[in-house]
Amino acid sequence: MTVSEIHARLVDKFGSDAIPALNTEAIDHWVEVAADRMAEVAEFLKQDEALQFDNLTDLCGVDYFAADPKQLKKLDHEPHVEVVYQLYSFPLKHRCTVKVKLPRWKNDEEGVLPEVPSVAHIWAIADWHERETFDLMGIRFLNHPNLSRILCPDDWVGHALRKDYEFPLEYHGIRGM
């Protein structure tokens, strides 16, 4: 199944409000899913006979932002963060990229992390990938069984892969850069 067909099937089931966009210009075609509907769409992606995406190969976050104001002007999109899901189906051998777009901060309040429903109950590996994305990108996954930091220490401040992350000068008395 091509990504356009997958998109058509998802729009049929959930309506175009839940599936706002399809991009076939990119190298890997992708489908966008509304943030609050992600859990049910993911459930459908795994269970549906014609889709059967039983493998989540990757889940990561991307921060579309630049800390430097000059570079920020050059970006041709509004600052936002994305969660990118790479799916693969073992029985049907097809791939699909699913994206969820989120504001950089929830309700535009600086420091309040954006939220997206967790898919850890659908694909077991999402548990760790979501913890990593939370740790490094600062995205909160709702209903995650144990959303704690995984690569950084528990008391680390900030999320390192955010473009405006500032390296700490000190950590527990250890001087940084």
Place this chain on the structure above:
Amino acid sequence: MAIQTEDPRVIEFDVRTDEMLVNMGPQHPSTHGVLRLLLRTDGEVVHECTPHIGYLHRCAEKIGENLAGPQWIPYTDRMDYLAGMNMNLGMSLAYEKLLGMELPEKAVTLRVIIAELGRIASHLVGMGAYGLDLGSFSPFLYAFREREIILDLFEEVCGARLTYSYLTIGGATHDLPGMIEIPPGLAALTGKSPNTRMTWTDATLLFLEHLEDRIREYHTLLTNNSIFIKRTAGIGIMPAEMAISYGCSGPVLRGSGVDLDLRRDGEPIYTRMYDGYNYRIPVPPFDEAPPEVVVGDNWCRFYVRMLEVVESIGLVRQSLAKYPSTEGTYRVPFKMNTKLPKDECYLETECPRGQMGFYLVGNGQAEPLRARAKSSCFCNLSITGPLCKGVLLADVPAVVGSLDIVMGEIDR
């Protein structure tokens, strides 16, 4: 589903046991790097296992966002430091996919030679270290003795033994060398004089010839050894469905009986490399397996690796035969300041430990907006918790070792 060991209170009802928290690692010799396992045990039975990672975290993805492609290659070496060549290959291919580069036939063939030699070297460590986990020391030394010769050959190719940065965007940094002095290990192995000079390809072929005999020795030492079978067969059973849900890949996934190898099933830019080669993808159940073996247990994962070494030997032979007659150059020039298109792509390759994925987002500059390295061992390790539930404490290293993890790749 883990093995259900009988409740110890039933077996030894006069011995009282309490639940105990046991910390294994972060620097325990059987944890293959800095991995900390938090075990909740009752007597000798593990009730809960929680892996803690991140001790080697070096923010490689953040660094990648501030560097141009060729500058990031040395960092990929340091992720999976036992298979640096394969990591270079995966990252270069992802950049080539993003840029839409076409490689000449010669560069592609060269990459097959190097990547498959890298796979052999990596599986030798996986196999030898697994013997060490189960208490047999000799196969570990023998495996390193063989690996050393491959590293000598790699040293002739690019000057490095561990962190190669050899395969790069657009091909490789150098062509294969011509005449070399025979590597000392190979001279000892074949009984030739240490001053012998021969071409690099001849030395590689000579080595492969002798490696096959050595593989037979490993089968005697490990695969058919009854202690080894008792320690591995029927332990750490991972059903196919569970392996898929946990995103396992590589020999760990194939050990569960799932027939997926990206060299055959991957994306065209990668499978193109292996077009026209004759090789088999070993997947259990195996006819020659001992009767105690269950599909998806430690023994299967180990045996898949052993068979893959033999397949890789065949692949290197075929590509070496093909190399002299292929056309084109070993490299397409690539400038450091080449601007990446405003596009994104994700590409997975079959590394020795599983499917290593690179996700790149370009934004019109030489440095990518996002450089993500999806680690194969990260997914393979996440299954340790459920897999270790109900096994004996002494079997925990056997289970963790069979996943063949490298912590550098997990923590990045």
